[in-house]
Amino acid sequence: MASGTFSRRVTAADIAKSLGVSRATVGFVLNNTPGQTISEGTRSRVLAEAERLGYRPHTAAQALARGRSRVVLLVLPDWPIEYSMGRNIEEASLALEEAGYSLVTYTRHDSSRTRPLWETLNPDVVMGMLPFAAADVESMRASGVPHILPSPDVPPSWEQGASVTVGPSLQVQHLVELGHRRLGFAASSDPRLSKLVEARSAAVRAEAARKGLPEVAELAVGIGDTSAAAGAVATWRADEVTAVVAYNDDVAAMVAGAAIRSGVSVPSELAIIGHDDSPLAGMFVPSLTSVHLDDAGFGRQLAAIALHAAEGLPLPDADPAFAARVVRREST
Amino acid sequence: MASGTFSRRVTAADIAKSLGVSRATVGFVLNNTPGQTISEGTRSRVLAEAERLGYRPHTAAQALARGRSRVVLLVLPDWPIEYSMGRNIEEASLALEEAGYSLVTYTRHDSSRTRPLWETLNPDVVMGMLPFAAADVESMRASGVPHILPSPDVPPSWEQGASVTVGPSLQVQHLVELGHRRLGFAASSDPRLSKLVEARSAAVRAEAARKGLPEVAELAVGIGDTSAAAGAVATWRADEVTAVVAYNDDVAAMVAGAAIRSGVSVPSELAIIGHDDSPLAGMFVPSLTSVHLDDAGFGRQLAAIALHAAEGLPLPDADPAFAARVVRREST
DNA sequence: GTGAGGAACTAGCACGCGCAAGCAAGAGGG
DNA sequence: CCCTCTTGCTTGCGCGTGCTAGTTCCTCAC
Numbered sequence: 001m002a003s004g005t006f007s008r009r010v011t012a013a014d015i016a017k018s019l020g021v022s023r024a025t026v027g028f029v030l031n032n033t034p035g036q037t038i039s040e041g042t043r044s045r046v047l048a049e050a051e052r053l054g055y056r057p058h059t060a061a062q063a064l065a066r067g068r069s070r071v072v073l074l075v076l077p078d079w080p081i082e083y084s085m086g087r088n089i090e091e092a093s094l095a096l097e098e099a100g101y102s103l104v105t106y107t108r109h110d111s112s113r114t115r116p117l118w119e120t121l122n123p124d125v126v127m128g129m130l131p132f133a134a135a136d137v138e139s140m141r142a143s144g145v146p147h148i149l150p151s152p153d154v155p156p157s158w159e160q161g162a163s164v165t166v167g168p169s170l171q172v173q174h175l176v177e178l179g180h181r182r183l184g185f186a187a188s189s190d191p192r193l194s195k196l197v198e199a200r201s202a203a204v205r206a207e208a209a210r211k212g213l214p215e216v217a218e219l220a221v222g223i224g225d226t227s228a229a230a231g232a233v234a235t236w237r238a239d240e241v242t243a244v245v246a247y248n249d250d251v252a253a254m255v256a257g258a259a260i261r262s263g264v265s266v267p268s269e270l271a272i273i274g275h276d277d278s279p280l281a282g283m284f285v286p287s288l289t290s291v292h293l294d295d296a297g298f299g300r301q302l303a304a305i306a307l308h309a310a311e312g313l314p315l316p317d318a319d320p321a322f323a324a325r326v327v328r329r330e331s332t
Numbered sequence: 333m334a335s336g337t338f339s340r341r342v343t344a345a346d347i348a349k350s351l352g353v354s355r356a357t358v359g360f361v362l363n364n365t366p367g368q369t370i371s372e373g374t375r376s377r378v379l380a381e382a383e384r385l386g387y388r389p390h391t392a393a394q395a396l397a398r399g400r401s402r403v404v405l406l407v408l409p410d411w412p413i414e415y416s417m418g419r420n421i422e423e424a425s426l427a428l429e430e431a432g433y434s435l436v437t438y439t440r441h442d443s444s445r446t447r448p449l450w451e452t453l454n455p456d457v458v459m460g461m462l463p464f465a466a467a468d469v470e471s472m473r474a475s476g477v478p479h480i481l482p483s484p485d486v487p488p489s490w491e492q493g494a495s496v497t498v499g500p501s502l503q504v505q506h507l508v509e510l511g512h513r514r515l516g517f518a519a520s521s522d523p524r525l526s527k528l529v530e531a532r533s534a535a536v537r538a539e540a541a542r543k544g545l546p547e548v549a550e551l552a553v554g555i556g557d558t559s560a561a562a563g564a565v566a567t568w569r570a571d572e573v574t575a576v577v578a579y580n581d582d583v584a585a586m587v588a589g590a591a592i593r594s595g596v597s598v599p600s601e602l603a604i605i606g607h608d609d610s611p612l613a614g615m616f617v618p619s620l621t622s623v624h625l626d627d628a629g630f631g632r633q634l635a636a637i638a639l640h641a642a643e644g645l646p647l648p649d650a651d652p653a654f655a656a657r658v659v660r661r662e663s664t
Numbered sequence: 665g666t667g668a669g670g671a672a673c674t675a676g677c678a679c680g681c682g683c684a685a686g687c688a689a690g691a692g693g694g
Numbered sequence: 695c696c697c698t699c700t701t702g703c704t705t706g707c708g709c710g711t712g713c714t715a716g717t718t719c720c721t722c723a724c
Binding site for chain 2: 114
């Protein structure tokens with residue numbers, strides 16, 4: 001029967017009344033407001049009463065009063081997100097929650113005529129994987145979003161950093177260590193991925209040049225398009241390519257599948273390395289060598305960047321967080 | 333420079349002042365408040381001015397004033413979610429946005445000592461894939477969550493419906509049509525999935541019984557555990573099982589991989605059918621027959637259930653939405 | 665004895681919005 | 695002509711918090 005009655009929620013005023021102090025005092029205690037002196041007795045009595053009554057601050061009221069919502073909006077791209085992204089987000093969410101923020105994820109479906117979530121959620125921070133379109137930035141500014149990441153004002157964004165290039169570099173290094181010199185790059189033909197594909201492709205070419213390899217033969221492979229994959233394999237073979245760097249594990253699987261079907265043995269005739277170390281990489285036959293990224297570290301980095309923007313907290317120096325390593329399996 | 337000045341956000345009072353009407357009038361127009369008569373002239377002038385000034389209602393203030401936040405919180409389980417779940421959510425989010433609600437997803441990491449999101453977000457509806465634990469329900473009630481789905485008061489929940497059983501039935505039917513009679517079921521050994529595995533397993537056994545098949549040989553296969561998969565394949569072969577129904581595509585891939593590695597040809601010696609029609613199913617060699625679910629329909633159903641709870645909107649009758657079909661590929 | 669100063673509070677406004685209640689002016693019926 | 699009803703508004707309170715500007719009381723120096 002205790003929980004049966006649909007009781008109004010407990011407010012700070014309830015605590016104050018029950019204790020015979022003013023509501024302001026309660027507020028000062030609960031917020032540890034600096035510059036306020038509260039006696040130890042009162043402080044502990046307020047905290048105990050809050051606990052006893054099951055007080056929960058009303059987020060909407062807080063947001064209204066202080067003008068900040070403590071919500072971080074993470075805008076996910078419309079394209080199929082990487083496998084590791086899910087774990088990143090979970091970790092970031094955890095780190096933000098510990099700082100009193102809520103992470104809300106939002107997939108932007110540009111076909112939609114409805115108002116984007118940042119206009120209705122009043123987030124303190126909006127984060128994206130890639131820089132936002134000018135129209136979106138305008139809309140965020142108009143809705144009063146205080147912080148936009150990557151910042152539209154600073155062209156070189158954080159996502160262009162080590163997190164993108166370290167994986168492709170490792171892919172190339174691994175193949176070179178195995179003695180391969182003539183490499184192919186299997187891009188994804190999905191137009192939505194073009195920016196990321198391009199970034200990884202550039203990183204691969206840069207690493208190849210650094211190692212003094214001949215030019216990398218780049219071909220596009222569509223997920224589900226087996227004939228394109230078969231064509232790519234044939235072209236690479238004709239071109240004397242012995243190893244293929246794939247944009248990600250899905251593309252790697254397409255290439256490996258096409259190779260097997262056309263009688264090209266993996267890895268002896270064609271080695272293949274993927275990226276992301278998705279579950280698929282371990283399950284495929286032959287299992288796929290891939291690059292494993294430190295999801296948790298990346299997620300925490302994401303959270304740190306948001307907190308840096310929102311509260312000026314220091315950014316963790318360097319990025320041992322972006323640790324990546326090659327997981328060698330049967331395909332190389 | 334227009335956007336340079338950090339201008340305060342536009343409020344309904346700004347519209348009122350600029351037009352020389354009262355703030356209430358503006359509110360009535362913007363909300364189409366029933367029971368209020370507003371002249372056509374005033375109405376259009378208010379709407380035009382709102383548009384001109386770029387007015388955005390302040391969600392927090394609305395939530396505070398009306399006591400409802402128009403937020404639907406979807407609690408995702410800690411376990412690896414199905415591939416199709418992502419598309420479901422997107423579709424549900426779209427449908428809810430059109431009804432003026434925001435869908436926020438939240439992965440519950442039970443290791444966390446931070447307060448669950450429903451305590452800080454004040455959602456109107458909290459939805460889960462499976463019934464919530466009693467402690468969680470208590471916490472939601474204490475935070476004043478008006479609607480919990482599946483409802484803790486009504487034991488038979490919607491998720492137990494056709495959406496769970498239709499896929500497994502189709503799997504069995506497909507194999508029976510191909511002449512198989514002695515079936516195996518490949519469960520997932522992930523303990524977090526046990527409830528769903530059990531539900532699908534029961535559906536498979538029920539369908540098998542309906543078709544008059546001998547008992548289904550169920551074995552657990554862990555993702556990444558190749559030796560367990562190999563053992564399962566050997567056991568089934570010894571048991572004269574000719575076809576395996578897999579819990580999902582990942583498990584199907586594990587089984588198929590183990591079969592190939594141990595020289596059992598797929599599908600001639602062992603047929604395998606997966607579930608979910610994830611991208612993996614098409615990429616695997618041999619490609620995997622699977623059950624494709626109507627993601628969009630399921631997502632819209634999810635949204636409809638939420639709106640039904642929140643606003644008493646009618647539930648769409650029946651469920652052609654839960655349409656599922658077998659996608660036949662090489663593994664059967 | 666008195667004034668300064670600090671500790672420990674309280675009163676009350678602001679945040680932006682929804683909505684109940686009230687009010688002026690005109691329409692219509694007797 | 696008076697009364698009622700409707701139209702088209704306005705005034706103002708309340709939602710739960712944060713926080714500024716006091717107010718009271720007590721201590722302590724001179």
